[in-house]
Amino acid sequence: MSKSAYEIDQNQKKIERYVVVAWVDNEAGVLARVSGLFSGRGYNIESLAVSEVDHDRKISRITIATLGTQAVVKQIQAQVLKLVPVHKVNIYPINDETIFRELALVKFLGEGKVLETAKQICIDNKCQFLDKTSKSFIVQALGRRTEIDDFIKKIKVLGQVSISRTGALAMKKGSETVKDNKGQVL
Amino acid sequence: MGNQLTGAEIVFKALNDHGVECIFGYPGGAVLPLYDEISKQKKIKHFLVRHEQGAGHAAEGYARSSGKPGVVLVTSGPGATNMVTALTDAYMDSVPLVCITGQVPTHLIGTDAFQECDTTGITRPCTKHNWLVKDVNNLAEVMHKAFDVAMSGRPGPVLIDIPKDIQFQKGIYKSADEVQTKIIRPKVKVETTGIEKAVELITKSKKPIIYSGGGVINAGKKAADALTEFTRVTNFPITSTLQGLGAFPGSDPQFLGMLGMHGTYEANNAMHECDLMINVGARFDDRITGRVDAFSPNSKKIHIDIDPSSINKIVKVDIAIVGDCLTVLTDVLTTLKNKHSKFCNSNKENISNWWQQINKWRQKKSLSYKFDEKLIMPQYAVERLYELTKNQDAFITTEVGQHQMWAAQFYKFNKPNRWMTSGGLGTMGYGLPAAIGTQVANPGKLVVDIAGEASILMNIQEMSTAVQYKLPIKIFILNNQWMGMVRQWQELLHEKNYSESYTEALPDFVKLAEAYGAIGIRASNPKELDEKINEMIEVDRPVIFDCMVKKDENCFPMIPSGKPHNEMILGPEDEEGITEEGKVLV
Structure with missing residues (x-):
């Protein structure tokens, strides 16, 4: 409206x-x-x-x-x-009946100890490492919006980051599906 | 495999298949193959307008007065952008239009080519759907789908953008039957219990009102008949929106007149005080509701509408029945007659107190005005026009402004499809081209555009079209030399600061008519009015009637913006009380 x-x-x-x-x-x-x-x-x-x-x-x-x-x-x-x-x-x-997922790619720039600390945060958050150099790494974070927000907040304070995020995906829990007019599952 | 046809041939074959008899258009570079085809066929008559907007409104007038879709054909770029106002107008008022636009050849799309514009992009928000056809083999299918989308559900405009190379290329023609099954339309859940519940409320109501709208007109003559029967069976009072006028006979005592911002005292008060409101094919437009949180506070509301998105959009209702007005009203009537025959026979007494109350409101005579011996009152002009034309099956179009409201208040419509006015978009310049389309659809009938002197100048070039095709439309201008409604709002809401609302250099409309090859008539005295109107009716040529009226007359009653229905201004004596909050609203 x-x-x-x-x-x-x-x-x-x-x-x-x-x-x-x-x-x-x-x-x-x-x-x-x-x-x-x-x-x-x-x-x-x-x-x-x-x-x-x-x-x-x-x-x-x-x-x-x-x-x-x-x-x-x-x-x-x-x-x-x-x-x-x-x-x-x-x-x-937004409730427990539905599964929500978002994905983020995060490139972290840093060296030495800072880089190690940042890596540990990623490991704690079950991120997947996709690229590593001596000055940077790229991880993939997967989860609900709030989980990714929290993770980004933690890592952002340590150094420079470049972030790319998807929108949310949603799917209803259980065996129920959505069907088109011909009865085929969508 | 069918015969190979060119894109242009496919377009006209499809138009033929859909029973199209005439199109309104204007040629240009990107539609030349289609215009080539026009001259090679005889079934479809083309009406050459003087501006593409005129083609759009003419098609609207044609559609609204005939119940058939209006078809327009214009070129790319400016041809298409000039159509945008008419498409938006048709979208707002649910008028079925099929607009065909030319486009630059496919290989030039996106290069800023001459007369290129993103037509489908520009018209996306003002059409029900649009298509850019990039493969000639899809063209027939798109044409059939276009008619289907324009006419089905809540009608509206569609647009087909055809690049010039596609008009030349050869492809296969598919008939409508071959493609119809492919259209997948989402199913709308209809609450079947809604009818029963509605009937229960109808039989119990002590203070009911029927509020009908343009949806009844769109549902066809039979829907209007069903509405009339329903109103007679229940003996309920009925009011109508601007677009719904004519669905129920306007001269019938059960009709309370139009409701809303310039509606009658009895209609608006009955809406405010009722215990049951039955909305048939209307959409709770802001011109109708006034202040929403004070709108009909104590009533149960039934809403019958074919468009599910109209339900609970503005006003929350108790029972929503999604469906065609004819189907729903027929179901309601059947249930009433079968299960509640006692109600049908006795309801006159059940609601007699309510009718007494309504008659008290009626005694206010909210449409009354002060007659003047020397000056023509605009209301009087419309009244006389009605009296002198009511015995013939006249068709009325209007422009937008005070004259439009006076026409709605004083001209009584007894049949549907006789009243063509731009309600939702409020397009000045609508009435003249709409009259042309109406006359095309109804040869031999009297078609009058009740106009204002400001609005008429917005599409005055279409007089040339009327003269060319010998369409004897009558342009009845209530000439007060002001943009009357703007002036009225400035008087009431802007401390009489009449900024830019006076037209300093108006043309001499009689000479203007003559310059176009039409007839010009002027009346400036109430005594000569009848004679001049009769003269206008009798002449079988286009006429511009310059009716010089009192300059500063306001249109009353009026519900000021931000006020509820029971706080109307009835005349100059109660013009105060408009709040700061109300001034911001339109």
Whole structure:
């Protein structure tokens, strides 16, 4: 819901984080349609992850982390579903029912003792080492957003870092799946 | 394998398959192969406009007065960007348009070529969907899908961008049947229990009101009939949005007039005080609700809408029924008749107190105005126009502003598809081209554009189109020399600082009409008005009627921005009380 200028009621305004997952036809411009809808209607995009997940059916899965009230997120779902290339839209609140994962690549620059201390933090955080030199290393950190935030906070104070992060991915726990109109698992 | 056709041939074959009889357009470099094809076929008539925006609004007028999709054809670059206003207008008011644009050849896309623009990028937020066709073998499929998307669900505009080389290339034509099955549309869950619950509320209500909107018009003549039957069976009072006028007969005593910012006292108070609101095909637009947190505070709300995203967008409702107005109303009527025949026979008494209250509000006569002996009052002009045209099946379009609201208040529509006005986007310059499209769709009928002198100048060039095709549209200008609604807001909200709202150098509209080869008529005295209006109606040529009206008349009633329904301004005597908060709102 774009904020109505007439909306004065504050009771329904509890803002929370949600993850919106949309299954879309992988065609030119589809990401622009979805992201343009968010910017055009004043919805927030905290992070975004998108890739083709079914090559035969040419279906991509777009995962958007957003902030909003419950009503706003329901509006987002209804609006995104109206787009022609969109097949399904699910909303996942941040809770234990759903698995969330993000990935970060972190390049650390430093020498001697500092480099060793930084490496130890990475080992403690179960990061995977992808590259090492005498002045730097690159690790891959995997986990929930808050876990990666914490890890980056710790290592950032030791020296210079270059960070690349993905958006969140989300999947509901259990055997339940999302199906398209023909009953095929998405 | 079918025959190989050129892209241009495929486009026209598809248009034929979809029953298109006419298109509105303007040629240019990137659509020349399509224009070549136009002259080689005879089934589809092309109307040459004078500006692409005019083509868009003409197609809108055609669509809204006929129930069929409007089709436009324009060139790349400026042709496409000039269409953006019309596409956005159609998107806001749910009008089905199929817009075909030319594009630079595929190998030049992205090179800043002459008359290149990112048409699909620019029109993405103002169409239901758009396509850039890069393979001629996809063209037929895209054409069929385009009509399907434009007409299905909540109707709206679509755009097909066709590079010039694709128009020349040969490819295979597929019929609509061959591709239709490929469209996967997400299923919308319909609450089947909604009908039962709604009927229960309907039978128990003591203070009900029906609030109907453009969705009923879009659902077709039968939906309007169903709405009328539902209103008669229940004996409920009914009000309508701007776009919904005509779905229920405007001259019927059960009709309370339009609601909202310039709605009647009885309609707005009934909305505020009701215990049950039945929204049929309307979207709780801000012109309707006023201040949302004070909107109809004590009512249960039923919302019937085909667009799931309209539900709970602005106003939270108790029962939402997603579906076509005709289907839902038919279901409601069947349930009422089968299970509640007693209610159907006795409801007049059940809600007689409510009708008494409504009649008290009616006695306020909120649309009344002071008649003037010497000056034509704008309200009087519309009243006379209505009285002198009501016996023929007239079609009315408007521009945007005070004249539009007076037309909505004083012209009574008894049938759907007779009223074409730009509501959502509020596009000045809409009415003249819309009248052209309406006249094309309804030859032999009287089509009047009730206009303002400022709005009409925004697309005045289309007079040339009307003259060329001998379309006898009537442009009825309520000429007060001010941008009336701007002036009114400046008076009420900006301490009478009339900044830039007066037009110093207006053309002589009679001479202007004559310059275009049309007829010009002027009236400046109430005594001559009827005679001049009759003269306008009788002439079988385009007419510009310059109706000189009182200059500083305001449009009342008015709910000032930021106020609830029960705090209306009824006339000049209660013009105070607009808050600072309200001034920021539009």
